[in-house]
Amino acid sequence: MLALFLIVSLALQLSGPYFLRSFVDIVRGDAEGSATAQGVWFISVIVVSQLFYAVGTYLTEDVGWTATNALRSDLTLHCLGLDLGFHDDRSPGEMVERIDGDVADMANFFSQFVIQILANGLLLVGVVVVLFTEDWRVGLILLTYVLAALVLLIRFQGSAVPAMQASRQAVAEASGFWEEVLRAREDLVPNGARRFVDELHQRALGLLLERGRRASLFFRAFIGSIAAVFVLGTVVSFSIGAYLFSIGVITFGTIFMILSLTGLVSENLRRITDQLGDFQRAAASIGRVRELVETTSAMSDGHRQLVTTGPPAVCFDDVSFQYLADTVVLDGVSFDMEPGTVTAVVGRTGGGKSTIAKLLFRFYDPTSGSVRFDGSDLREFRLEEFRAEIGFVTQDVELLHGSLRDNLTMFDATIGDDKLETALAELGLEQWLASQPAGLETEIEGSDLSAGEAQLLALARVLVRDPSVVILDEASSRLDPITQRTIERAVDALLHGRTALLIAHRLETVARADKVVVIESGRVIESGTYGELSTRAGSELEQLLQLSLAGDS
């Protein structure tokens, strides 16, 4: 259908030069007829051909957007599912640029490339055939021209890709920079870093300038060379036309027709070039998108169905982990968590406690060793089913710019208002909710909320679900003691009947744990029940407690 529109349009264009020839021959007295009529015909075919072309373009545009929207959607899902190690290296701004920007560059390629190349290719063939019927020498010359031009086009079509790719990368980096800086305003501004940020910004903009300029130069050099080739085509066809005219084989009007057809051929080669240009940009983008698609999560998805019959037993078996090649974060960590019990991991900051939580959620997989659910390695389970069993309050709370409801349900429409209100009430946020101008629909800006409130909302996210395993990574670290007390019952209810992992760098929260694991520099230096360790003289926990009491009272 789309192809039909374009082909009809191009076929009509082919008839234009015929009317031109008749016109010239008539005015020169070489032929009979009405010159004006030829002019009118010429106009008519142009108008109709343009209309067809316009409709075809619109339709292909529609196809392009539909296809790329689908690609964006798949790509987003894919990237959202990638492991945190992937995201650690990439700023959100960069991700947006790659998912939205790169894909946009591919839109035209998707929708028009094949059809345009096909339709314009057919027209090229048409012109060459027409000229062969006129005189074999003209046909041969034109055929040579078309082939030579095509060879040149194809040979040089990839030449701008690396420059374009680099330019896109610079755009992505600048986006990433803006996002980071806007997020860190409260860190940068009061510490007098505005000048530093401005300098970094200028440097990023400089990269944008250099790479952008280089890319357009490469691209236009390509287009410009093509234009020069077209002039050569005109010169060659004029020469052969003039020669054939001088020996009396063709009429003067035919020179006009040959030139006009050459013009048409050039126009078509240009459209093909445009397509190839789009293809260049698309190729740069496709390369980058493919890189994304081929980035498989560092964590393979398992195949095993997770059958839950109550809270599972969890086991860390000789788990080691490192983010970077030579920085060991965890080193041979082993401990067990009985079903339905609370295990606390304590120890100094930077010792690897949060990493234990992240491994249990499978944000990352261990470098060696394994984490097991009821004896089975986590890697065996389907990630989605497995994660659905886990309620996790992370150390740094991330709120989305959006409504309070969306922030609590994470866009899950099946969670009802009553559930949300109950959860907020359990956390002592009843009045706070009542004070929100639009209730659950209130738009949340991260900085409107205190960090403590944000932490309470993160707890509420878990309360509205019913996981069999709960991980609280410093879930109440930003709460004042009074608020901590308010939510104690809610937390107790949350932990009850679930296998729970509490991460704490302070010891007051540890007393509710059935078992305590002390971590230091990535190793378990001690584990046992709270009673056992806290009373055993000389135990690390006992020392920590002593220290804590000595310091705090």
Place this chain on the structure above:
Amino acid sequence: MTSFVGALIALLARRPALFATSLVLQIGRTAIQFVPGLLIWQLFDRLDEAQTLSSTVWLLVALLVAAAAGRLVILLTAIWFEATCSFSSSSLLRANGLSHLLGRPAAEPLRLSRGDALSRLSADADLIGRFLSFALLTVGDIVLMVGVVVLLASVNSVVTVGVFIPIVAAAVLVNQFGSRLERFRASSRQADARVSEILTESFSSIQAIQVGQAETRIRRRLEELSAVRRRTVLREKLFDEVLMSSLMDNIALISVGSTLVLAAGSLIDGTMSLGQLALFIYFLPVISDSLIHYGYALTVARQSNVAWQRLGELTDTDDDALHRARPLDLRSNREIPVEAVPPLAEPLEQVSINGATALYPGTSHGVHEVSLTIDANTLTVITGRVGAGKSTLLRAMLGLLPLTAGEIRWNGRTVDEPGDWFLPPRCAYTPQVPTLLSISLRDNILLGLGLDDDALQPVLARTALDHDVERLSDRLATTVGRRGSRLSGGQVQRVAAARMLARSPGLLVVDDLSSALDSRTERQVWDRLLDDGATCLAVSHRRAALERADQVAVLAEGRVVFAGSLTNGLDTCDDLAEIWRRDE
């Protein structure tokens, strides 16, 4: 806000030599197109007259080839300048725009979400930059047009007039639709920003998305927003590219036809030669190209006008902040200059907050009529329940939130602009949830400060970071990852504290430093922080801080309910007593 035209003039005036050169090249780029036209005219007439191939014909053919080569050279030079012009202008808008955003109270929410802001800094600034080069191209095109009209009119004025009437009609028609196009443009850009926003939000909250298993739901939301964008963009395209551009194409090509119709008589009676017909036919595609450029420039002009409004919305400024000329050093390999913080000219004696009220815009959340005095070489700890306004008070004092009433005094003198005053070396700040940049650990601490690693050692020691740094593979050169994700929460907090101390400020302002620290590290940090008699204002509910405090202030519902010594407070203030009791 300055008008769009005013802004463009300012941008052009900033680099007059660059733009002038670019303009000359653009005119050269169009002027050289006359050469082939004239050559073709002569070629056809020679051939028509002589009916044979003379050496003149071959000479003319050779000149045609030479003209093509010359055009290529001019084209490439013009492109280089054009790109320089456009990037230099968009860079200025971006540099000014970002600076301006950073000049706003840093804890006040931006008027737009980050995703939206990104889309404006990226696409809208880019468009305005490109428009400037289009404007120059258009000037070149207008020169070309005028030249062509004069040339063609001298050949045959009747045909020329007949050819140009439809072209002028088209231009008028296109302008008629301008405002509607602008509206379509605005809504498609809006839809675009929504898409960018959901993506930015999702990827900046990737942990929350994965924890909440919201991946597929985000995808659905994205699909809805993408569908809206597709509709609005297609509507714009239908109108702009399909209707407008094809109208332009049509008109230009119809002109070729009208030339034939109008010239038929003159050609038959010999007042016009076939070479002149060739001249007309040569120039019509040239005009058509120029018209397409011109039409496109008009479109880009309208789009840029929308873009300019959108940049204005982003910065919300009514002066020339966005396009104000300033030096930019756009070299990608440049060194980032470092600077030393000058020593504090006048030692801090006392900071006082008098009757300060600060609210989050559009809410009643905040602090009300707070008064507090901080003396030199003392530790003041602000405490209270979640949402009591502790952080807000710090932010208001530092000028990160605007005061709606009350004042801040420094050594007894009123501070007019707290945001410009409470900066190093007077003051430095560790926010409650520090955010690091994805640069090296060293650069995160220094942020442009000229300290070498030796000078940094005592700072690392004071924040108990020295051992952590030892364990990192690249020490201080380690890149910390997205928002410091390669570091633990406690490490991030201590890096933020080191960043504050590296500035040797007169006043340390610390929001909840110890929330991610174990007791031992916490005490170490407090001891070392205060060991040289620092003046410190801190929010905390931890004993480690409270027991070291010279003054404790308790906030409840945005008001100070107690200020005094810990001992007094434990007796008289219930909130404080309970916080103390629970934190054991």
